[in-house]
Amino acid sequence: MEPVDSETVVLRPGVLGSEVDCPVRWCRSSRARRVSLRIDARAGAVVVTLPMRTARRAGMSLLATHAAWVMQRLAALAPPLPFAPGVxxxxxxxxxxxxxxxxxxxxxxxxxxxxxxxxxxxxxxxxxxxxxxxxxxxxxxxxxxxxxxxxxxxxxxxxxxxxxxxxxxxxxxxxxxxxxxxxxxxxxxxxxxxxxxxxxxxxxxxxxxxxxxxxxxxxxxxxxxxxxxxxxxxxxxxx
Missing domain, CATH: 3.30.2010.10 (Metalloproteases ("zincins"), catalytic domain)
Structure with missing residues (x-):
């Protein structure tokens, strides 16, 4: 799997939902046969995996379709806990x-x-x-x-x-x-x-x-x- 880049995408969870910023990591995989989503708990982002010849707009479409699920899963993540004095x-x-x-x-x-x-x-x-x-x-x-x-x-x-x-x-x-x-x-x-x-x-x-x-x-x-x-x-x- 090859990481492509990261960006913040604006999603609207639900028909009446307000727009929210969603951190996205884009990856391409020679083994992928379809576009897929998963949550990267460590990065606090959604990972969109694309087959090698699939346009990014297909990933954006899947993100828009599953916006509510993505934002719910990201919101459920524990807050990051750094290695720092007093932590x-x-x-x-x-x-x-x-x-x-x-x-x-x-x-x-x-x-x-x-x-x-x-x-x-x-x-x-x-x-x-x-x-x-x-x-x-x-x-x-x-x-x-x-x-x-x-x-x-x-x-x-x-x-x-x-x-x-x-x-x-x-x-x-x-x-x-x-x-x-x-x-x-x-x-x-x-x-x-x-x-x-x-x-x-x-x-x-x-x-x-x-x-x-x-x-x-x-x-x-x-x-x-x-x-x-x-x-x-x-x-x-x-x-």
Whole structure:
């Protein structure tokens, strides 16, 4: 998929609705067979995907037809939450306050329910993000190794990504990939996603055998799926 550009489009949700500004990201895809819309929670915009030879006016027509849906979905997004001093962000599902201490050493580290960040203020967002990624890698690796031992499988590697839709994935070569943002979710949610991907090392499908492996590894499936459906998009708005 090739990003084309971004712009603000004026939409009118409903016959009697007033005009509103809508942030739009245009993309072209060689695999797309029709024009489609999706909400990019992280960017707070609607993404319009066009087949390679389709004119932009077709995307505008689809936007106009679904204007009410688009604006409703955008309005329902959680407000963006930056990495900044005094901001409270979740870690393991529990609130932690970011505190800037220029004289401290060690980049960013935990002090109880506080994430202390050292150094110059302009480095704070990157250092918080680096801390969360490192903490995600540590927690995910610990869970994955335990689940892999239970199933008698081997993990080729663990990768961290920052995806918009998939919380985890398993490649045919045994590489597991996870969104680092899962470290902000409750522990039982993280455990479920890790167990889900480790189970794919035995069954690279979603057959009854696969789900039996997941049930063996974690009791958190239904609760975690509900939490990710209801709260997952808000994690994309942090940082």
């Amino acid at each position: 409270e962000i979740p870690l393991g599902g529990r609130p932690h306050v970011i505190r800037h201490d220029p004289a401290a050493r060690g980049g960013a580290f935990l002090d109880g329910a506080t994430i202390v960040v050292s150094g110059a203020a302009e480095f704070l967002p990157r250092r918080v993000r680096d801390f969360l990624r490192a903490e995600a890698k540590r927690r995910i690796a610990l869970l994955a190794e335990g689940h892999a031992a239970t199933l008698g499988v081997k993990i080729a590697a663990i990768r961290l990504k920052d995806t918009n839709s998939r919380w985890g994935s398993c490649a045919p070569d045994g590489t597991l990939a996870f969104s680092w943002r899962l470290v902000m979710a409750p522990g039982d949610v993280l455990d479920y996603v890790v167990a889900h991907e480790v189970a794919h090392l035995r069954e690279l499908n979603h057959s009854p055998r696969f789900w039996a492996h997941v049930e063996r590894l974690t009791p958190n499936r239904e609760k975690a799926q509900d939490w990710l459906r209801d709260n997952g998009p808000a994690l994309l708005r942090i940082g």
